[in-house]
Amino acid sequence: MLEKRTPIPVSQAVEKVMKAATHSHSSEQVHITKAYRRILAEDLLAKHPVPPFDRTPYDGFAIHSDDSQNASRENPVTLRVIETIGAGSVCEQPVQRGEAVRIMTGAMLPPECDAIVMLELADTFTEADEDYMTIKRHFPSGHNLSYKGEDVSEGTMLIEKGTIINPGTVALLATFGYEYVSVTIKPTIGVFATGSELLEVEDELEPGKIRNSNTQMLLAQIERAGAEAVYFGKLPDEFESCYSQIKEAAVKVDILITTGGVSVGDFDLLPEVYDKLNADILFNKIAMRPGSVTTVATWNDTLMFGLSGNPSACYVGFEVFVRPIIKTRMLSSTPHLSKAKAILSEDFSKANPFTRFVRGTLSYQGHHLHAAPSGFNKSNAVSSLAKTDVFIVLPGGTRGYTKGDLVDILILDTEEGSEWPWESLSSSK
Amino acid sequence: MLEKRTPIPVSQAVEKVMKAATHSHSSEQVHITKAYRRILAEDLLAKHPVPPFDRTPYDGFAIHSDDSQNASRENPVTLRVIETIGAGSVCEQPVQRGEAVRIMTGAMLPPECDAIVMLELADTFTEADEDYMTIKRHFPSGHNLSYKGEDVSEGTMLIEKGTIINPGTVALLATFGYEYVSVTIKPTIGVFATGSELLEVEDELEPGKIRNSNTQMLLAQIERAGAEAVYFGKLPDEFESCYSQIKEAAVKVDILITTGGVSVGDFDLLPEVYDKLNADILFNKIAMRPGSVTTVATWNDTLMFGLSGNPSACYVGFEVFVRPIIKTRMLSSTPHLSKAKAILSEDFSKANPFTRFVRGTLSYQGHHLHAAPSGFNKSNAVSSLAKTDVFIVLPGGTRGYTKGDLVDILILDTEEGSEWPWESLSSSK
Numbered sequence: 001m002l003e004k005r006t007p008i009p010v011s012q013a014v015e016k017v018m019k020a021a022t023h024s025h026s027s028e029q030v031h032i033t034k035a036y037r038r039i040l041a042e043d044l045l046a047k048h049p050v051p052p053f054d055r056t057p058y059d060g061f062a063i064h065s066d067d068s069q070n071a072s073r074e075n076p077v078t079l080r081v082i083e084t085i086g087a088g089s090v091c092e093q094p095v096q097r098g099e100a101v102r103i104m105t106g107a108m109l110p111p112e113c114d115a116i117v118m119l120e121l122a123d124t125f126t127e128a129d130e131d132y133m134t135i136k137r138h139f140p141s142g143h144n145l146s147y148k149g150e151d152v153s154e155g156t157m158l159i160e161k162g163t164i165i166n167p168g169t170v171a172l173l174a175t176f177g178y179e180y181v182s183v184t185i186k187p188t189i190g191v192f193a194t195g196s197e198l199l200e201v202e203d204e205l206e207p208g209k210i211r212n213s214n215t216q217m218l219l220a221q222i223e224r225a226g227a228e229a230v231y232f233g234k235l236p237d238e239f240e241s242c243y244s245q246i247k248e249a250a251v252k253v254d255i256l257i258t259t260g261g262v263s264v265g266d267f268d269l270l271p272e273v274y275d276k277l278n279a280d281i282l283f284n285k286i287a288m289r290p291g292s293v294t295t296v297a298t299w300n301d302t303l304m305f306g307l308s309g310n311p312s313a314c315y316v317g318f319e320v321f322v323r324p325i326i327k328t329r330m331l332s333s334t335p336h337l338s339k340a341k342a343i344l345s346e347d348f349s350k351a352n353p354f355t356r357f358v359r360g361t362l363s364y365q366g367h368h369l370h371a372a373p374s375g376f377n378k379s380n381a382v383s384s385l386a387k388t389d390v391f392i393v394l395p396g397g398t399r400g401y402t403k404g405d406l407v408d409i410l411i412l413d414t415e416e417g418s419e420w421p422w423e424s425l426s427s428s429k
Numbered sequence: 430m431l432e433k434r435t436p437i438p439v440s441q442a443v444e445k446v447m448k449a450a451t452h453s454h455s456s457e458q459v460h461i462t463k464a465y466r467r468i469l470a471e472d473l474l475a476k477h478p479v480p481p482f483d484r485t486p487y488d489g490f491a492i493h494s495d496d497s498q499n500a501s502r503e504n505p506v507t508l509r510v511i512e513t514i515g516a517g518s519v520c521e522q523p524v525q526r527g528e529a530v531r532i533m534t535g536a537m538l539p540p541e542c543d544a545i546v547m548l549e550l551a552d553t554f555t556e557a558d559e560d561y562m563t564i565k566r567h568f569p570s571g572h573n574l575s576y577k578g579e580d581v582s583e584g585t586m587l588i589e590k591g592t593i594i595n596p597g598t599v600a601l602l603a604t605f606g607y608e609y610v611s612v613t614i615k616p617t618i619g620v621f622a623t624g625s626e627l628l629e630v631e632d633e634l635e636p637g638k639i640r641n642s643n644t645q646m647l648l649a650q651i652e653r654a655g656a657e658a659v660y661f662g663k664l665p666d667e668f669e670s671c672y673s674q675i676k677e678a679a680v681k682v683d684i685l686i687t688t689g690g691v692s693v694g695d696f697d698l699l700p701e702v703y704d705k706l707n708a709d710i711l712f713n714k715i716a717m718r719p720g721s722v723t724t725v726a727t728w729n730d731t732l733m734f735g736l737s738g739n740p741s742a743c744y745v746g747f748e749v750f751v752r753p754i755i756k757t758r759m760l761s762s763t764p765h766l767s768k769a770k771a772i773l774s775e776d777f778s779k780a781n782p783f784t785r786f787v788r789g790t791l792s793y794q795g796h797h798l799h800a801a802p803s804g805f806n807k808s809n810a811v812s813s814l815a816k817t818d819v820f821i822v823l824p825g826g827t828r829g830y831t832k833g834d835l836v837d838i839l840i841l842d843t844e845e846g847s848e849w850p851w852e853s854l855s856s857s858k
Contacts (some may be wrong), residue, residue: 032630033627036649050811052634057809060596080666088626090637106626106738106809150806152812159815166842167649168814171740174642175811179631196592197517197535198853201461202608205481208519208537210604217600221466223547224596340793364769367798367835380535382479382485384583385597386588401627406796413595413844 005285007292009396010355011422014321014336016282020298021325029180032173035165038183039226039330044159044169047176049149054109057146061100061122061133062091062113065141073136081124081131085110101135109145115142162331164226164415183309184330186228189216190253192246193234194270195260195309213382214259214307214314220279221318225326229256243273250277252304254329255322270295270306279304287396289355290379306312308378316391319412332417337391337410339421342371342398344392344407349400350377358392359384362411371409389413434714436721438825440851441731443750443765445711449727450754461602464594467612468759473588473598476605478578482540488573490529490551490562491520491542500595502565510553510560514539515715527692529562538574545573580629585843591760593655593844597600613759616656616830618751619682620647621675622663623699624738642811643688643736643743650747654755656684672702679706679731683755686747689738699724699735708733716825737806745786745820748841761846766820766839768850771800773821773836778829779806787821787830788813802837816841 007015026211027041034429056062063079085091089111095101100117101110109116122133151156159169165183173181199205200213215231232249235242235258250256253377261268274281280297284306286294290313295306301323307317321335326333343365348358360371361383371392375384393408394401401407410421437445456470457558485491492508500506502678508529510582514520520539524530529546530539538545551562564819581587588598594612602610627641628634644660652656661678664687665669679685690697703710708728713735717741724735732754736746748766756764777787787808789800804813822837823830829838 032645033648036652046812048634051809052639053637054495057807087636088638089626106624106639111704146807146809151807151810156812158812165649166815166818167646167653168744168817169644169810170649171642171744171811172725172815173647175640177630177632177634177640195517195535196515201603201606203606205477205606208482208514209517213600213603216461217596218595219462220596220599223465242438285858292782299724311790315600327731341796343796364767364798367770367772369793369796369798378486378575378580380480380575381580383475383585383587383599386595386601388597389595411793415842419564 003366007285007287007354008283010286010288010320012375013283013286013294013296014324014422017321018324018328019294020282020303021328022301026185027182028185030172030183032179032181035173035181035183036167036170037226038165038181039163039332040159040163040169041184041331043157043161044172046152046154046156046158050152050175051146051148051150053149055106055146056103056109056116056144057105058116058142058144059084059105059119060103061117061119062095062103062110063100063115063117063139064095064113065098065115065139066144067097068115068135068137070087071135071137074135078134081133099365104237111153114141115139115146126206129148160333162333166415176305187254187326187329188228188230188252189222189326190230190232190256191215191222192232192249192258192262194257194258196322198234205367213311214309217311217315217385218257221315224321225331227326235275237269239269239272242269243276245390247277248275248301250304251300253302255303255305257305257307257318257322259307259314272304272306289352289356291320291357292354294321308379310357311382311385312377315359315385315388319391320357329419334417334419336418336421337412338414339418340369340409340411340418341406342369342390342392342409344371344401344403344405345370347390347400347402348373348394351400352394352396352398354396356394356396359388360390360392360395360409362390362409363386369409371407436574436714436716436783437712438714439717439749440751442570442712442715442723442725443620443851444723446750447731447757449711449732449846450757451730455614457611457614462604463611463728464598464610466655467594467610469588469590469592469598469609470613470760472586473601474588475583475585477613479581479584479604480575480579483573483827484535485532485538485575486534486535487573488548489532489541489573490546490548491524491532491781492529492546492573493524493526493542493543494557494568496526497544497564497566497568500564500566504563504726505563506561507561507796510562515857518701528784541711543570543574544568548574553697554561563856564770571847591762595844598701599779615655616683616755617657617659617681617756618651619659619661619678620644620687621661621678621687623687625664625666641691642740643738645748646740646744646814647686647688650744651767654754655759665790666698668698670702670840671698672705676706676813679733682731683758684751684839685733686734688736688750690838695744703733717785718781718785720749720786721783723750741788741806741810741814742808744788744814744817748820749786756846763848765847765850767843767845768847769798769840770820770835770857771798771821771838773830773832773834776829776831777802777821777823780824780829781825781827783825785823785825788817789819789821789838790816791819796824798838800836813835814855
């Protein structure tokens with residue numbers, strides 16, 4: 001039985017998938033030590049000014065600037081040092097005119113003072129058990145001060161929810177006392193392997209068989225996208241148990257991925273499973289290479305992705321269709337792969353009847369982005385994937401490209417994303 | 430007591446640190462499901478060709494190409510279909526001239542056949558319980574075949590040791606049957622907080638005090654660099670216990686980081702601790718902003734980093750000096766931050782008496798890299814760090830830069846590194 005499928009353009013396929021994506025507002029609290037790489041579930045606002053008080057960035061003396069008004073080499077001014085303030089301490093007495101306070105880096109400025117003299121610029125001496133310091137120039141008001149709120153003023157919106165937490169964000173969270181942080185719950189992505197030709201990774205090779213590489217690859221892609229993976233094993237090639245296993249798994253996860261078909265002779269069981277589930281098929285063919293045989297269906301709250309069994313096609317399908325759903329559920333406003341342009345570093349002579357996603361390697365030359373196909377680029381290739389950090393996107397209906405051509409790229413290994421990278425890429429009809 | 434320190438150029442400081450780095454060849458075996466983001470400890474070689482046999486990329490029929498030699502619309506050729514081979518199965522009988530085999534995507538080509546006819550291009554019929562297929566054109570030898578080894582030939586060097594394992598690498602590992610993978614052991618990095626002005630993240634603010642942001646930030650930076658962090662708490666400000674805590678911790682880790690000084694009055698205890706340990710001080714001041722007050726010492730097999738207590742200075746110090754040691758111990762041949770150039774997107778008017786590391790944000794405009802200072806850029810700033818994904822490196826001895834200028838950048842969030850990014854950056858003397 002030959003099923004006829006009608007391919008739709010990539011941009012339309014992504015649009016359909018995104019419409020089916022539901023924003024999840026579920027969040028959980030994690031300890032700050034577990035926050036790195038999670039996604040903020042609430043906007044991060046400055047709870048207080050930073051620094052929270054006027055302070056000194058240097059070791060030195062806090063003074064009344066007016067006391068230094070007439071100081072010069074010829075007319076040095078001597079002030080009595082009444083106290084020493086270490087970082088974390090506060091001055092215990094009011095500082096009068098003619099007095100100074102020895103102050104350590106990071107310490108709070110006494111409220112009466114308004115300038116800092118760096119240690120190196122003062123001469124010190126002791127007389128009759130009293131400490132003194134002498135200055136030979138004017139230190140204007142505000143000299144060498146770190147003002148309260150100069151870094152961040154109270155209430156400032158610092159980081160938007162939906163942003164991934166990096167080491168700098170962690171520093172901010174600590175600054176504002178977030179011992180626990182509200183982060184988005186990781187969506188759960190189930191994976192089924194399919195294919196009677198597949199051996200497990202621990203098996204010896206047999207004639208006609210290959211080891212299953214898609215499952216382990218997908219588990220890592222899911223982790224990279226920030227979600228939680230659940231592996232459900234290999235689907236049986238018998239309809240009823242295949243149906244019941246898919247149905248059982250689908251209620252446990254947000255997204256369910258199968259790769260390849262489940263064949264009984266000529267016959268792929270999966271369309272029939274979708275049919276019996278009464279799942280809503282969004283599309284089952286896309287005008288793209290690799291990955292044209294990609295099916296997406298919705299069933300209750302679960303999105304079901306039938307990705308190609310070919311490693312490269314499966315890889316691309318995940319990044320283009322599944323990743324943006326994961327990111328959207330985690331509140332990202334830029335859930336798609338980050339889009340840019342690059343100079344093609346070598347010829348790619350194949351014609352492109354459909355939008356083609358060439359697995360490529362990104363490099364910087366000066367301030368220019370360059371991209372090269374990362375090797376053997378058939379849909380069933382696996383070797384090129386390890387060197388892939390971009391997709392070079394060649395629009396359908398174009399001929400071969402040559403070295404030096406400017407091409408669209410989608411960048412994989414970046415925390416940044418794009419809001420909608422598809423406008424100019426969707427020229428395939 | 431005013432200690433006089435002599436600053437050395439950044440490139441020289443990095444060089445001294447790198448000379449003290451020891452390559453570690455220790456590795457451990459992890460299950461493939463735990464391999465993502467770890468570092469390969471051995472070269473990944475192709476254990477067998479990929480694909481391991483000639484196979485078909487399409488559903489169709491395997492034939493002797495010579496049988497189709499004279500086939501045409503006017504002169505169709507009919508072949509008897511003797512068997513069906515599913516993916517994972519092998520043909521059970523020799524295929525004679527005049528015979529064809531129904532074959533599924535991914536299945537092994539029968540050894541006598543040398544071309545594949547796609548299903549859509551054959552007419553099929555059954556007569557007297559025998560299956561037949563008819564073709565109307567010539568299918569030359571090799572038509573539609575995926576050849577044994579066309580993706581990877583046996584023995585090919587695929588990925589060098591020292592490379593981070595990405596989802597594509599995982600697919601390769603699975604393909605070649607690596608149930609367990611040899612990866613580099615993560616170096617252990619100890620962290621001590623210092624500073625009597627520091628509150629813990631869970632504490633309420635008090636006058637003159639701020640919360641400790643460096644520790645949590647460093648723990649995340651250590652994780653990002655691929656190492657294992659151990660937090661030893663805050664150092665006491667009493668010499669003997671400070672000394673014994675540092676000594677005790679140093680034998681447990683590969684690298685020990687302190688941030689800020691340990692002050693008793695005017696006096697920083699740390700130089701005295703290094704002295705009593707008889708540690709070898711590589712340098713204690715660098716001609717850079719922020720982070721000029723950075724001390725690096727070696728003691729037995731442990732590298733000891735005294736980073737600045739200022740958040741931005743601490744952040745930069747870690748990435749420039751500690752990260753390359755971590756990467757080197759994990760066998761990377763490009764352990765430094767990845768270097769490129771970028772167009773400055775806004776003015777940076779400060780002069781640069783020393784090499785300056787401006788915390789910046791990277792963006793792509795077309796195929797060009799752009800970088801903008803990410804906000805308030807004083808050494809004690811914390812707000813800008815959350816938006817930092819590059820350092821804009823401005824050489825010492827230069828005046829302000831203006832929008833549109835081409836500047837050196839070091840990229841933080843990339844798995845790629847540089848071998849030695851410092852040649853042209855080391856113009857500060």
